[in-house]
Amino acid sequence: MLADHPDGRPLRSVGDRARADAVASTAAAFPEGSTGPGSARSAADLLLQRAGRGDQDAFAGLYDLLSARVFGLVRRVLRDPAQSEEVTQEVFLEVWRRAARFDPELGNAMSWVSSLAHRRAVDRVRSAQAATDRERKVSAMAPRDSDAGHDEVGEQVELRLEYERLRRCLGNLTELQRESITMAYYNGYTYREVAELLATPVPTVKTRMRDGLIRLRDCLGVGA
Amino acid sequence: MTPPDTHTLTGAYALDALDDYDRGNVEQHLADCPVCAEEVEQLRAVAALLGAAAAESPPPSLRAAVLAGVEGTRQLPPRLASRARSSRTRRLYVAAASAAAGLVIAAFGAVAVDQHHQLDQARGQAANLGAFASAMAGTTSHPVTGGGTLAVAAAGDHVFVSARDLPALSAGRVYQLWLTGPAGIRSVGVVDGRAGDVNRLVKTSTSGAVAVKVTAEPAGGSEQPTTPVLASAPLRA
Numbered sequence: 001m002l003a004d005h006p007d008g009r010p011l012r013s014v015g016d017r018a019r020a021d022a023v024a025s026t027a028a029a030f031p032e033g034s035t036g037p038g039s040a041r042s043a044a045d046l047l048l049q050r051a052g053r054g055d056q057d058a059f060a061g062l063y064d065l066l067s068a069r070v071f072g073l074v075r076r077v078l079r080d081p082a083q084s085e086e087v088t089q090e091v092f093l094e095v096w097r098r099a100a101r102f103d104p105e106l107g108n109a110m111s112w113v114s115s116l117a118h119r120r121a122v123d124r125v126r127s128a129q130a131a132t133d134r135e136r137k138v139s140a141m142a143p144r145d146s147d148a149g150h151d152e153v154g155e156q157v158e159l160r161l162e163y164e165r166l167r168r169c170l171g172n173l174t175e176l177q178r179e180s181i182t183m184a185y186y187n188g189y190t191y192r193e194v195a196e197l198l199a200t201p202v203p204t205v206k207t208r209m210r211d212g213l214i215r216l217r218d219c220l221g222v223g224a
Numbered sequence: 225m226t227p228p229d230t231h232t233l234t235g236a237y238a239l240d241a242l243d244d245y246d247r248g249n250v251e252q253h254l255a256d257c258p259v260c261a262e263e264v265e266q267l268r269a270v271a272a273l274l275g276a277a278a279a280e281s282p283p284p285s286l287r288a289a290v291l292a293g294v295e296g297t298r299q300l301p302p303r304l305a306s307r308a309r310s311s312r313t314r315r316l317y318v319a320a321a322s323a324a325a326g327l328v329i330a331a332f333g334a335v336a337v338d339q340h341h342q343l344d345q346a347r348g349q350a351a352n353l354g355a356f357a358s359a360m361a362g363t364t365s366h367p368v369t370g371g372g373t374l375a376v377a378a379a380g381d382h383v384f385v386s387a388r389d390l391p392a393l394s395a396g397r398v399y400q401l402w403l404t405g406p407a408g409i410r411s412v413g414v415v416d417g418r419a420g421d422v423n424r425l426v427k428t429s430t431s432g433a434v435a436v437k438v439t440a441e442p443a444g445g446s447e448q449p450t451t452p453v454l455a456s457a458p459l460r461a
Contacts, residue, residue, distance in 0.1 A: 054299060060291055067287070069272075072280035085286055092290045093297055100302040107265045114272035115240075122240045127394055166277055184241035185274050191236040192243070203229075210235025213267045222269045 044109035052099035059096055066110065067092070070117045077121035077188045087124055091117045118185070125188040169219035177212030180205050231260055238267035245452040248369040255367055300389065368438060368455035376436045376457040378428075383459060385412075385424045385436055393417030393440055400441040401426065402449060405433040412436075414445040433459055 044065050050058035070091055075084040095113055102112055170178055176198070183194045195205040216222075230253040236242050237250045254261045365373035365388075372389040385401055393399065399415040401424065412426040417440070426436070437456045439449040 052299070052302070056291070056294060059294060060287075063287060063290055067290075068279040068281045069276050071282035071286070072278040073275035075280055076275075076278040085282060088282055088286060089290050089293060093293050096294045096297055097300055100299055103303075107269065110276075111265075111269040111272040114275045115268050118271065118275060119240050166273055181235075181239060181274070184236065184239040185271060186278070189241065190243050191239075191241045194241065203232075206232055206236055208235075209239060209241065210232055210267075213235045213238060213270050217266050217270045220270060220273060222266055222273070 042108075044113070045104050048095070048099055048102050048109040048112070049104065051096060052102060059099070062095070062109075062113075063092060066113050069110070069114060073114060073117050074121045076186050077118070077125060083124065084121075087120050088117070091120050094120070122188040165220065169216050172219055173212050173215055174208070176200065176204070177208045177215065180208045181212050181216075184209060231257070234260055234264050235267060238264055238271050244369060244454075248452055248454060251367050251369055366455050366457045369452070370454060372455075374436070374438055374455040374457045376459060378433075378459045381428050383426045383428055383433070383436060385422070385426055385457075387415075387422045387438065387455075388420075390415075390420055390422065392420070396443050397440050398443055398445060399454075400439050400445045400449070402437040402439065403428060403433050404435050404437060407432070409437070409448065411445055411447070414441070417443075435459060 044062060047058045047062040047065065051062055067088070071084060071088045074087045074091065075081065078084045078087065091113070094116055098116075102109060170182075173181070179198060180191070180194055180200075183189050183197065184191060189197070191205050191209060192202055194209075195202040198205065230249050233242060233246060233250050237247065242250065254264060365375040368374050368387065368390060371391040372387060375386045375388075377384045377386075383403070387399070390399060394417070397417045399417060399419070399422070400411055401413045401415065402409050403412045403426065413424055415422045415424070435456050435458045437449070438454045439446075439451050440454060441450060
C-alpha cells in the first residue's frame with residue numbers, strides 16, 4: 001500500500017480505518033482530488049457497497065473520493081477534455097448501475113472503478129480510431145504518436161507521476177518493461193501496437209508487460 | 225479451449241492492451257483458472273495505482289451532472305451467489321428450464337392457432353420463463369467478452385437462449401446468435417445492439433447442435449460470423 005500522498009503532502013491522519021458508521025466523515029476528510037490511498041481504499045469499498053443498496057449520498061461521497069482519479073486517468077488516455085468529461089460521466093453512471101455487483105472479496109473499489117474507467121477510455125479511443133482509420137496498419141498509424149508519444153510517455157512518467165513510491169518502483173523496471181506498461185496503459189495501445197512502436201517482438205512485449213507488472217506489484221506491496 | 229500461452233497475457237489483459245479476440249481467450253481461461261484470476265486482480269490493482277498517479281480534478285459542474293444522471297438510472301440487481309451451489313441444484317435448474325421452455329413452445333404453438341386469445345397467455349409464459357432464466361443464469365452462465373453473461377437450456381429441438389447485461393454496441397452494430405454443430409455454424413437470430421437483456425427461443429431443427437455462440441455484427445446480421453466470438457455456451461453441460 002502506498003504511504004505517500006499523491007500531492008506529496010503528508011498523509012492526514014483520519015483515525016481508524018473507515019468503519020460503516022464513519023464513512024461519511026471519512027469521505028468528508030478526503031475532499032475531491034486529495035485522496036489518501038490507504039483509508040480512501042477502505043472508505044471507497046464501504047461507500048460503493050452502500051451505493052449498491054441505492055444510497056445516493058454514499059454514491060456522492062464515492063464520486064468525491066474517486067472523481068479525480070477517474071477523470072485524470074480518462075483524460076490521460078483520451079487527451080480531449082470534453083470527451084474525457086463525457087466518459088467520466090459514463091463511468092460513474094456505470095459504477096452506480098453495477099454497484100450492487102461489487103464484491104469486496106474479489107478486489108477493492110478503487111481498483112474496480114479504475115478498471116472500468118480505463119476500459120471505457122480505451123474503448124472510446126479504439127472505436128474512434130476504428131471509425132477514422134480502420135484500414136490502416138499499425139505501422140502506418142505510428143506517426144500519430146510515435147515521436148511525440150515516445151518522448152511524451154517518458155516525460156509524463158517523469159513529470160506527472162506524483163507517487164514517489166510508484167516512481168521509485170517504476171525505476172526498478174527495465175526500460176522495456178516500463179515503456180511497454182506505460183504506453184499500453186496511458187495511451188490505450190494494444191500490446192501488438194506497443195510491439196510495433198518499440199520495434200520489439202510481440203511475445204517479448206507481452207511477457208514484459210506481465211513480468212513488469214508483477215515486479216511493480218511486489219515493489220508496491222499490492223497483495224491479495 | 226484456449227491457446228497454450230494464454231496465461232502470459234494476464235499482464236496485457238490487466239492493462240486493457242488486448243484486442244477483442246485475445247481478450248475473449250483470456251476471459252475464457254480465467255473462468256477455469258482461479259490462480260490466474262487472482263493474479264489479474266492483483267495486476268489490475270497495480271494498474272489502478274498507475275491511474276491514480278494521473279489524478280486530476282474534473283470541472284465542478286460534472287458532479288451535478290453525474291448525480292442528476294444517477295437520479296434517472298436504474299441499478300442492476302446483485303449477482304446471486306452461484307459458485308457454492310451444488311451440481312445437483314444446477315441440474316435441477318436446467319431440468320426445470322427445459323420444462324419451462326417446453327411450456328413456451330406449447331404457448332407459441334397455440335398463438336399460431338388463435339393469436340388474440342392466446343397472446344396474453346404466451347406473454348405470461350414468456351415472462352415466467354424470463355424470470356426463470358435469470359434465476360438460472362447464476363449457475364449455467366458463460367461470460368461474454370466485454371461484459372454480460374450467456375446461458376442456454378436445450379429442450380427437444382429448441383434451445384432457450386438468455387443473455388444478460390450485454391453492453392450497448394455502437395450504432396449500426398447488433399448482436400447475432402449462432403448455432404454450431406457438425407454441419408457448421410448458422411445464424412439463429414439478430415439482437416438489438418442496445419437490448420441489454422435477451423431471452424430467445426431458438427429452433428435447432430437439425431440434430432447434433434453443439435453450442436450457441438454470440439458475435440457483434442453490422443446491422444442486419446451477417447451470413448457467417450465476421451468478428452471474434454464473444455461468448456459460447458455448450459448445449460450439454
